[in-house]
Amino acid sequence: ATMSCSIVAKKRGLKVAHLIAGTRSFDMNMPREVNRTIVDAISDYLFTAGMVANRNLNQEGMIPDYIHYVGNILIDTVRYNRHRLLQPVWFSSMGLEKKGYLLLTLNRHDLLDKKQVLSALMQTVVDKSCGMPIIAPLHPYVQKAIKALEIDAPHLHILPPQSYLHFGYLINNAKGIVTDSGNIAEEATFLDVPCITLNSYAEHPETWRIGTNELVNEDPVVLATMLERLMHEEWKHTTLPDRWDGRTAERIVQTLINGELK
Structure with missing residues (x-):
């Protein structure tokens, strides 16, 4: 929807502003990587969440005057609703x-399709949680994939x-979070909650460079090490x-206002 609306707007002579511009996974097999x-x-305003995004846009030859380092819009929502x-x-x-x-969340279809990998990761979470409750709010398709593993974990x-x-x-x-969601890692960073991400990259590297996030890819051994660190209060x-x-x-609003005044 973002891509199609942007193309239509551009062809109608309207200005396009892209929030969270410059985020990259560098995997062009991902549809959203192509879209963004x-x-x-084609955007006239590129609103970025961090200097890594700025660098990505600069390396791709974007016009510097179009790039505006404004921060992560997701955090506005967290800050407003925190209380x-x-x-x-x-x-x-x-x-x-x-x-x-x-707290456990899963969404990625490509991970759910790897049944042996998923089973090993889930078993690791269960084993290393030391009997602590694992709360897993999941969409129906994820619930089906997890239940099919038949893991014994009361x-x-x-x-x-x-x-x-x-x-x-x-x-x-939560004491800690295990997720495959970049957005949750960003929220956890703002809230200072330990977070383990089942992926090899983060679209906002700030979450693991200076935030509470750690990347473990889909490796149950690394996941086990991180969970042990989490459970021993070493995060x-x-x-x-x-x-x-x-x-x-x-x-963002101030930038748009200033742009209209020029």
Whole structure:
């Protein structure tokens, strides 16, 4: 939708602004990598979340005046809602306590298709959690893939997807997170919650360079090491990336206003 709308807007003579411009996985087999590369190439405003994104755009020959380092717009939402988060009604009835559970999320279809890899990763999470509850809000297609593994783990609780405020509460109060989502790693960095990402890259490297995130790819051995570190309270604390302060929208609006005045 982002790519198609951008192309239509450009052909109608309208200006295009791309939020989170310059993020790259460098895997052109990913549809969204192709899409965002196209959008960046035709945008009039390239709003970036970090200096790595700036560098990517510069290396691709984008016009420097089009690039605006404004910060991560996702953090604006987290900052605004941080004090509005809601405890799910089932939280207490399940006997959960703050910082007393692990949060597990999975979404990537390519990982779910690798049944042996997925089984090894899931078994590692179960084994290294030391009996601590594992809360896993999952979409139906992910639930089906996990249940098909037939893992014996009474402390693994598979739940339906949660609302934004409920899920934000689970992130904010988890002892740690295991995920394949870059967005969750960004939220965890802002909230200073330990995060393990089942991927070989992060679209915002700030999450693992100075944030709370660690990349383990799809390696159960590395995952086990990180979970042991997490369970033994040996995790790094976050250093908030520059301009991830929840005021990105203000910078974007100001940039647009200044652009119209020229």
